[in-house]
Structure formats: C-alpha cells, structure tokens
Amino acid sequence: MAEKRPNARWFVIALPYLWLAVFFLLPFLIVFKISLSTPTLAQPPYVPSFNSLAEIWEKARQFTIDNYAFLASDSLYYSSYFSSLRIAAISTLLLLLIGYPFAYAMARAPRAIQPMLLMLVILPSWTSFLIRVYAWIGILKPEGLLSAFLIWLGVIDQPLRIMNTETAVFIGIVYAYLPFMVLPLYASLEKLDPTLLEAAADLGCPPWKAFWLITVPLSLPGIIAGSFLVFIPAVGEFVIPDLLGGSDTLMIGKTLWREFFGNRDWPVASAVAVVLLLLLVLPIVVYQHMQARQVEAAR
C-alpha cells in the first residue's frame, strides 16, 4: 500500500515502534539496571547509577549482585516463585478440564446460536476483573453465600473454610481466566471437520476413541494457545491471591507488591521482577512464535 512512498511507510512503522521502545523496552532495561544498584533511604530510594557517559565506568564498578544473592538466600522468594508456578500450572490444568467440555459443547451447538454463545462467554470478561474477584469474597467467606446455602441444604453443619486458602485462589483464577481458555479452544474445535468423525464411526471406531484420536489432536493448537494465555499471566497474578488467598498463599506477584509498597525496597523488587521475567521468557517466546505463525497461516 504505502510501499511506493517511503515517507508514509516510515511514519506508520516508526510511531508505534518508538512508543513501544520508549515505554515498554526501555523500562525493562531500567529495571535491570536498578536491580543491580544498592538501596538507600533517599527519595527515590536507590542510588542513581549514572548521570553522564563519563560516569558509566565508575558506576559500573558499583553494580552489585547483592540483590540477587539476597533473593537466593531468603526462602520467601524461592518458595514464592515455586508456589506461583505450581498454582499457575494446577489452575491451567483445571481450566483445561473445565474449559474443554464447555468449548466442545459450544462448537457442537446449533450454528445459529453459536455467535450468541460466544458473546455470552466474552461478556463477563468485559466487566471488571476486580469486581469478578470481589464477587467470590461474598460467596466463599465463612459467613458467605456458599456456606449459608449448603447449611440450608443440610449438606454441612459447619461453615466452609475456603476463603484465604489455596482452593479459593484456584477458584478465582479458574473463574477469571475461563474465557481466555474457552475462546482458543472453541476456535480450533469449531474448525473441526465433522465428516472425519463420521468416517471414523463408519469404520467402527468407538466415539471415545475417535475423540481421543481425532478431536483432541486436531484441537491441539487451541489447547496450547489457551494454556499459555492463562499460565503466563497467572504466574504473576496479584489481585486474586491478595484478595482470596489470605496470608497463607505465597505468590510472587504478591511478594513483589509487598517488597515495593510495603518495604519500599526498589532494588530487591526489581530483582524479583527480573527473575520472574527470566522464568517467563521461554513461555512468552513460544507463545509469540505461535501467535505469529497463526497470523501467517491466516493470510
């Protein structure tokens, strides 16, 4: 289109490129730099690393890996990382188990109502994330609606202890991320050619086997996309573990928040962020690669 006009082309590329370079890429470099600096009690609470080019070498010698050594020495940090990865992995698995039948049923629904079903899945994610997490506090707390309902039914006689446990965090993540799992799954299941299943049935393949041998492999792109789409943000989740998980649930997003707002230790918070980013670099790159390939395929 604008290929004939290098100026217009340059403008179209440069504007968003520059914005992302200044406000997305550069900040990461700064985080990395500050994670290597020494905390002080000043405002801002770190020693600025350099002001002029001449100072760089002088300052470079002041760089310290103390913050990273501190992360390695305190069990709070590595158990936070480990627990975040574990909670995100279990949640992703739960989301697959719940999202798959849901997406499958949507893809099998009459064609005419499918757009409406799709809209109904997306609609809750347009409403505030915070509100959707908040809604579960009223349901899960000991004097909340779920306990009241189950006691009224006679199923239990003691209020449930779900609030402020990991179970509550799982429920929150599954609830908030369900649309992000269902949509890619639906997109790949909806494309599935039903004649393949009919052919399998005609050849005497039982439905469960046809499902396992045909439907699941063909929906693999959706499974992978959905899993990455929920796993990566879930690892760094803050709101859900903070509001539903209580003090017992360790997650790195919460630890970083506390380090930053509570202890005001910016260098350590930066080091926490750098390590978290390193943990997520691989899944993010894989995810981006798939996303780019999908766009290429749609061309």
Added chain:
Amino acid sequence: MNRSFSAVNLIALTLGFAFLYIPILLVVIYSFNDSRLVTVWGGFSTKWYASLLGNRQLLDAAWVTVRIAFLSATIATVLGTLAAVALTRFRRFRGRTLFSGLAYAPLVMPEVIMGLSLLLLFVAIGLDRGFWTVTIAHITFTLCYVAVVVQSRLVTFDRSLEEAAMDLGCPPWKTFFVITLPIIAPAVIAGWMLAFTLSLDDLVIASFTTGPGATTLPMRIYSSVRLGVTPEINAVCTLLIGLVSIGVIIASLVQKRSIIERERAERLAAG
C-alpha cells in the same frame, strides 16, 4: 452438527454459563439488599445507590478513571492501528522481529512487571507521577490489544480494493482513509472499546504509576474491598456492570448493522 448436540453438551453449557454468571448476578442482587449483612436479605432497597451520590471520593475517582480511559483508549487506538498496519502490510523492514515481539509481549506480560518497570522509567526521567503517567502506562499496555484486534481484521481484508484505488491514481494515504479505514472501522471501534474497558478496569499498573491526586476507581474499590464486602461496593460494581453491558450491547448492534449494510452493498454491487 445439530445431530450430535446431546444432553451432555447441554449440561456442559448450562453449568459453564451458570458458573460464569451467578457470581456477577449475586453482586447485582445484593446491591439492592436493605440489610448491611451479605447473607441476610432485608428487603429491596436502593439506599446504597443514594449513599454513593454523597461519596465525594468515589465520584472524583470515577471521573479521573473515565478521563484516563477515554484519552488512553483514543491514543492507543491510533498507535495500535498503525502497528497493525505495519505488521500486516510491510512484510520486511529492519527490526520487524523486535517490533512484533514488542507488540505481542504486553498481552501476556504480568501486570506487576509492567507497572514496576514503567514507574522506574518515570522516576528515572523525572516525570511527576499522576494523571499523565497513568495515561501513558495505559496507552502502552492497551495499544497491543488494539493491534491484535485490528490485525485480525486486516489479514482477512480483500486487498484488491486498495490496489484498484491506487491503480486509479489515489495516493496511499488517501486510499487508507477512503478505502481501508471504513472497512476496518468495526475492528478499530472494537479495539477502542477494549482499550477503554481495560483502562477502566486496571488496578495493578495504575497503582504503580499513579501519584497524588490521581486515585482511580479500581484503586478506591480495592482499598475498600480489603476492609470487607459492603453493599456500597456492590452498588458501584452493579453500576459499572450495567454501563459495560450497555456499551457492549450497543457495540454489537452497531457491528450487526454494519454487516447487514455491507451485505446489502455487496448484493447491489453484484446485481
């Protein structure tokens, strides 16, 4: 497909939608509860809505949030649309790989990392934190959502229309505004709305990048939620849910109408 829509599928759909909607419905219902206790139904009342009107702090926060969302969504839509055009139309330019990486990464980047890194940038360049820093932060993370939405429309776009216009001597910028933009307009509008609601909703990035005088509504809601569930918060949430639902319904009607119009135009062109 109809044939295989079994009872199992119906149950899966019913349970799925019940799970998605019951928590939201409960918030709406209990916002009309006369009693302050969450589990006790004390009769229908709108008194919590009335008490909201007197809550100066909350109203101020709502106003700040809406202004930030409007401004950031508008700029993000311009930048995101440009990014989408660059990524779909220009197959080869220096740094394209980095560019597409930058354009997709914020979609999955944990919010705590984005918030922290932007704050450290603002401190490093000595920008006073407040309204504008939150706006810049929101432009940055919503831009990518706009780019993805617009890009998905651009890849399914019939380029022969653009080529025809340019063969007839229409300059590229004019082709973009006269041919391309009207066709991708529904996606651009959808992108703007997505950016607007994401900005309206954001707690984590705003908390990091804000300063005195720019407390947003999610930050106010968050600090009162930490103190417990109250009918006033239910009322605020209900209002927000109502606003967003109306917006989404209007958007889908607009989109539906534009599809019908396009089909009619195509029929006319074919006939």
